[in-house]
Amino acid sequence: MELIVQKFGGTSLSDAQSRGYVLRHIIREFKLGKRVVVVVSAMGRSGEPYATDSLLELVRSNGNALPGRERDMLLSCGELISATVLCSLLHAEGISAVALTGGQAGILTDDHYGSARILEIQCERMLRHLAEHQVVIVTGFQGMTRSGEITTLGRGGSDTSATALGAALKAGVVDIYTDVDGILTADPRWVSNARPLKTVSYEEISNMAHNGAKVIHPRAVEVAMKAGIPVRVRSTFSEGEGTLVTHAELLKSQGVWYDKTVTGLAHVRDVTQLAVTQVEGPADLQLRIFRAMASHAISVDFINVMPTGVHYTVSGHDASKAVALLRELGFEPRVRERCAKVSVIGGGMNGEPGVMAVIVEALTNSGIPILQSADSNTTIWVLISEEGLATALQALHTAFGLHLAPDRGH
Amino acid sequence: MELIVQKFGGTSLSDAQSRGYVLRHIIREFKLGKRVVVVVSAMGRSGEPYATDSLLELVRSNGNALPGRERDMLLSCGELISATVLCSLLHAEGISAVALTGGQAGILTDDHYGSARILEIQCERMLRHLAEHQVVIVTGFQGMTRSGEITTLGRGGSDTSATALGAALKAGVVDIYTDVDGILTADPRWVSNARPLKTVSYEEISNMAHNGAKVIHPRAVEVAMKAGIPVRVRSTFSEGEGTLVTHAELLKSQGVWYDKTVTGLAHVRDVTQLAVTQVEGPADLQLRIFRAMASHAISVDFINVMPTGVHYTVSGHDASKAVALLRELGFEPRVRERCAKVSVIGGGMNGEPGVMAVIVEALTNSGIPILQSADSNTTIWVLISEEGLATALQALHTAFGLHLAPDRGH
Structure with missing residues (x-):
């Protein structure tokens, strides 16, 4: 049974209407018989109470005097809230789901608070829930040290959670849902006729991400590339298939490599x-x-x-x-x-x-x-x-x- | 070195001014050389974003279709946010503090989500931090099952966390900070000349709590009574000593038992x-x-x-x-x-x-x-x-x- 990882960002979870779209994407894949793992970011846009920025704002007035360990504990609440809200929505639709913290999902990290590295993902618990036909919702952006401390992976960490889970679970694909129809040829705020790309290689998207395009976090791309897991960058708000990201060689071998020199x-x-x-x-x-x-x-x-x-x-x-x-x-x-x-x-x-x-x-x-x-x-x-x-x-x-x-x- | 447990409720943590008073109480005891364990509730009054009610509101519109396990995960964020905010305030004052979740503090419970019972408190970690002269901040109202699930103790659970920690750590006293000057002879909204009591027995306060007085949770009183730990109910917003709650026999033996028949x-x-x-x-x-x-x-x-x-x-x-x-x-x-x-x-x-x-x-x-x-x-x-x-x-x-x-x- 195919396994899919879906990642939804804060904007996709910010209001009831957006969450309705999110549900549709989850339920569609679930009803196709796939095993579905959903990774969520903190919900809401900057300035809304449960967004990461707003949580940080709570301690900023104290001269940022919070140790990294406690800062990560505080930030972890953003995704925990998202995960449980999404869990309740799925249950209201009659779909059994379980929300797991990074630690409960088996994401073990080092103790570099604020920018922890994933050391290992122990998949047993997720696989058990998936075998029971539950949608597994995992808080993105966070993990746990071997001694039980909550850690966060740094900004863009939810993308990394998603591709790392995809790699560990040998997912067929990792879908990164965002508010645009995939990866565009250029920033549409600057180039009016920018167009979505059907396919792009890991190397290309990595270059885009490193050079200012806000598409997907470079670390997340590296993880997917290393494991050879295909990633799709697609829109929460449409049924479009978005942009498929995979190895250049694979694109070439499948005849989908267009001979444009510039992507x-x-x-x-x-x-x-x-x-x-x-x-x-x-x-x-x-x-x-x-x-x-x-x-x-x-x-x-x-x-x-x-x-x-x-x-x-x-x-x-x-x-x-x-x-x-x-x-x-x-x-x-x-x-x-x-x-x-x-x-x-x-x-x-x-x-x-x-x-x-x-x-x-x-x-x-x-x-x-x-x-x-x-x-x-x-x-x-x-x-x-x-x-x-x-x-x-x-x-x-x-x-x-x-x-x-x-x-x-x- | 005397050990004191201080519990601060949501109202005491709701704004910067209130948190200033909270800090004063913690720092006063810490500077007296005591080992200080602080238990916090979710901050803010009903309707504010990080209060328990507001977190529940996030899922109420979904027909309350959230399983108890995930409901407890969601609610646990309220205290986690309070604990880290208070930790940052203490660090800003130059006082080393550590924030612990219920599980990290060693509070092990059964898995009756929403109204879990404390089975055991493993104090080693708290004692280690206290020995290093750190203020230990513990999220009230919550614990962890032996298999690592987050649980909550039900309403009033932060009081129970405080007295249970007091009992486990053999505290000299558990101070329950609230917004009134102790336990009053009657509800001051109904009786204009209601007065604070200097002392009251466990049995009396338990009767008051069971009969509608919003003073301290009855379960918390039972735990303190069983362990014989004195409790003080006092105001966050004054330096008054509040009401001392202890065994009736002790009050009598110390000659502080006044011969009023009605308390x-x-x-x-x-x-x-x-x-x-x-x-x-x-x-x-x-x-x-x-x-x-x-x-x-x-x-x-x-x-x-x-x-x-x-x-x-x-x-x-x-x-x-x-x-x-x-x-x-x-x-x-x-x-x-x-x-x-x-x-x-x-x-x-x-x-x-x-x-x-x-x-x-x-x-x-x-x-x-x-x-x-x-x-x-x-x-x-x-x-x-x-x-x-x-x-x-x-x-x-x-x-x-x-x-x-x-x-x-x-």
């Missing part, structure tokens, strides 16, 4: 570019700069080391600290604020020399200077001024034909 | 009196009536069996069902709605023949007919019409001199 675009805003250029300087210039950044937990990106100096970017909210650190080291950086990093992603671009040319042509024709660029075998990144972002995304989307049907798989 | 008054409203009187009738009249009530879970009180029939009372919300059952049995009861049961309580009234005379005189002089009466060695109950309740309570309070200082112990 989609992602972007990150509010990036600050720092340039330290001095012809005369200490030999360990780079080393001293990056050590200083690392020791203050400032993430650096777009690193470009040249004989005459160093270019790199930091997130806007780290910029003033980074500049201060550089000045302490005796450097006077050139600072360019409000940049955007655009990622052009495609598993098929590997070894395709024309891709960069298309990017340069599209941006140049739109009058947008490229401030910096970088590339891997599946992604090309360009740094531009944020004021050109909408134009750039639209120009690239059109240049790569991302707005055109059919996309992969059709 | 206080309690009352229950919305009582319906049913009278079945028929001279000719089956011999097992009483049996058939009380079997019918019991099989429909209708609590009966003030039972008065006579050769010619039966009088008894039921709670107002059970009245119409009780009447229907009586009619099914072929009886036509006389129904008197909106009665009140007044309890005159005092450990010193045993064998004092004058007490009933004072009651009759006080009520007769106030023009209030006694509809029925009953008595035990520590309590006399009278049933009156609810419209006379305020007058009756005030008249009895005055007749027994309950408004006069000094009361017991001073």
Whole structure:
């Protein structure tokens, strides 16, 4: 009997109408005879009382003086409430369901409170409930240490709970329900004719997630990829099949690999570019700069080391600290604020020399200077001024034909 | 080093100002060098998002179709949130504290979800934290089964958690903090000159609690009484010492037993009196009536069996069902709605023949007919019409001199 894991986020559980859609998806799969494991996030949007943010707000006024262990206990309530509310809805529909905490579901983690890693999932109890034709509802985002302490997996942790459960239970598929119709070719708030993709590879979605697309948490993708469990990203609010995420090789072998070189675009805003250029300087210039950044937990990106100096970017909210650190080291950086990093992603671009040319042509024709660029075998990144972002995304989307049907798989 | 258990209810934890008072009580005892265990209820008043009622409201619209196990999981969040918020406040004051769920605190219960009984308390973990000079905060109202399921102890369960922890940890005292200055001679909303008592016996407070006074849960009193742990009922919002609850014998031996025969008054409203009187009738009249009530879970009180029939009372919300059952049995009861049961309580009234005379005189002089009466060695109950309740309570309070200082112990 096929086993399916379904994950529903906070927005999908925020009100009675949304929960009605959630029920429909669960009951549909259950009535198909599948064994159904449902993973839930804390319900509600930011600001509503049982959302994770609101629970944190309860202790924020105390100077955040809460130890990590107790912080995780507090946060765990969000998913516990969701799970029991969903359980009551299923029972009201005559479907037997059981709600399990992460610990009761057998999700054992280390004790890094706030960002715990799953060590092992002991499936016996879930399998027993499934054998009794119960829907198993598991609180996402959380687990338990071997000594019985409640832990949380960090933001995006419910996605990771879902794919990790899928891997442990050898699920046929993990469905990640969200409020969009799958993974889009670009952010629809910026590109009006962005379209949902039928299929995407683990590598591609991972690149999208790492580069600013809010689709699914990168750790969750890694877990699914490692176990080879297919993931579907789909909408709670429709019956559409969403986007299937699986191995590129599998997509190719099944003939659903469309020969587009570029799959989609992602972007990150509010990036600050720092340039330290001095012809005369200490030999360990780079080393001293990056050590200083690392020791203050400032993430650096777009690193470009040249004989005459160093270019790199930091997130806007780290910029003033980074500049201060550089000045302490005796450097006077050139600072360019409000940049955007655009990622052009495609598993098929590997070894395709024309891709960069298309990017340069599209941006140049739109009058947008490229401030910096970088590339891997599946992604090309360009740094531009944020004021050109909408134009750039639209120009690239059109240049790569991302707005055109059919996309992969059709 | 003395060990103290302090219990704070929902109202005491409902806002920042109240929580400030709570902190003061904890820190005062901690700085005296005591080992402090704090038991918390769900915070906030009815209607606020993290109160027990509000959590239940989340599933009420689903026809209450939630199994008891999951209902207890849901409700446990209320205390979990309180405990972690209080933990953060203590840390902000520089005091190390740890929040423990009922299960983590070692409170093992049976699996009667919603009204679980404590089987055992394993104190090792609490003692370890106390030895490390940590304040131990325990979620009230809940425990864990031996197989790791979350259970709740039923309403008033936080009081029971507190006295049970006091008994297991051999506490010097259990302080039950509330929003009044201890146990009063009568409900101050009905008797304007009701006064707080310095001391009261377990038996007396148990009688008060069983007869409508909202002071402390009867089960909590039983647990404290059995273990001989003194309990103080006191106000969160003052430094007053409240009312000391202990064995009557102890109070007497310490010379703090004041020779008042009556300690206080309690009352229950919305009582319906049913009278079945028929001279000719089956011999097992009483049996058939009380079997019918019991099989429909209708609590009966003030039972008065006579050769010619039966009088008894039921709670107002059970009245119409009780009447229907009586009619099914072929009886036509006389129904008197909106009665009140007044309890005159005092450990010193045993064998004092004058007490009933004072009651009759006080009520007769106030023009209030006694509809029925009953008595035990520590309590006399009278049933009156609810419209006379305020007058009756005030008249009895005055007749027994309950408004006069000094009361017991001073």
